[in-house]
Amino acid sequence: GEDVEQSLFLSVREGDSSVINCTYTDSSSTYLYWYKQEPGAGLQLLTYIFSNMDMKQDQRLTVLLNKKDKHLSLRIADTQTGDSAIYFCAERSGTASKLTFGTGTRLQVTL
Amino acid sequence: DTGVSQDPRHKITKRGQNVTFRCDPISEHNRLYWYRQTLGQGPEFLTYFQNEAQLEKSRLLSDRFSAERPKGSFSTLEIQRTEQGDSAMYLCASSFSEPGQGDGYTFGSGTRLTVV
Numbered sequence: 001g002e003d004v005e006q007s008l009f010l011s012v013r014e015g016d017s018s019v020i021n022c023t024y025t026d027s028s029s030t031y032l033y034w035y036k037q038e039p040g041a042g043l044q045l046l047t048y049i050f051s052n053m054d055m056k057q058d059q060r061l062t063v064l065l066n067k068k069d070k071h072l073s074l075r076i077a078d079t080q081t082g083d084s085a086i087y088f089c090a091e092r093s094g095t096a097s098k099l100t101f102g103t104g105t106r107l108q109v110t111l
Numbered sequence: 112d113t114g115v116s117q118d119p120r121h122k123i124t125k126r127g128q129n130v131t132f133r134c135d136p137i138s139e140h141n142r143l144y145w146y147r148q149t150l151g152q153g154p155e156f157l158t159y160f161q162n163e164a165q166l167e168k169s170r171l172l173s174d175r176f177s178a179e180r181p182k183g184s185f186s187t188l189e190i191q192r193t194e195q196g197d198s199a200m201y202l203c204a205s206s207f208s209e210p211g212q213g214d215g216y217t218f219g220s221g222t223r224l225t226v227v
Binding site: 004035041043045048088097098099100103 | 115142144151152153154155156159161166167169202204208215216217218219221
């Protein structure tokens, strides 16, 4: 079955760049997503990338996809304290509707 | 439209009781999803509807769980004879499926269930 893995924790200083990594196993992934979850809240879609792309930029966010290695990353430029949250990587397989989520990476932004 | 609404936000119930949660999706969205999230984990898929049809159910959805989406609008998720292992955040999401688009979901804030 599909499996999505992320490191558990990342700490960065305010103003630095954050890079959150994700690996997945499903070779038929069509879309890959990044979601943000703040305490007590649902998940907020940040961005997504189609599997035939290798990069997508959206303001402070840059997504890189290495399909050969099944590796996805999210770079947040100029990280702010408001970026502190849990970030989930998710993948959609083929034409399926369901998403498979990773366990999440907790990003802590320090002053 | 203010997004996906879930009710209640919190529910504490005794083991063995039945509970029902409600989700109101974004009105123009034709797909509705239920996920379950336990502490320290990512959301796990439970089931989804396209309009009023329930098209897929996870093996996580035991026979104590039932979901409905009458008339293709709001949805309910019922858990019968709750067990302590049912304690989790139940998340609802909706989307509008469009070919060639990412079909990213909009999630609600979730219903946190505690079974004591």
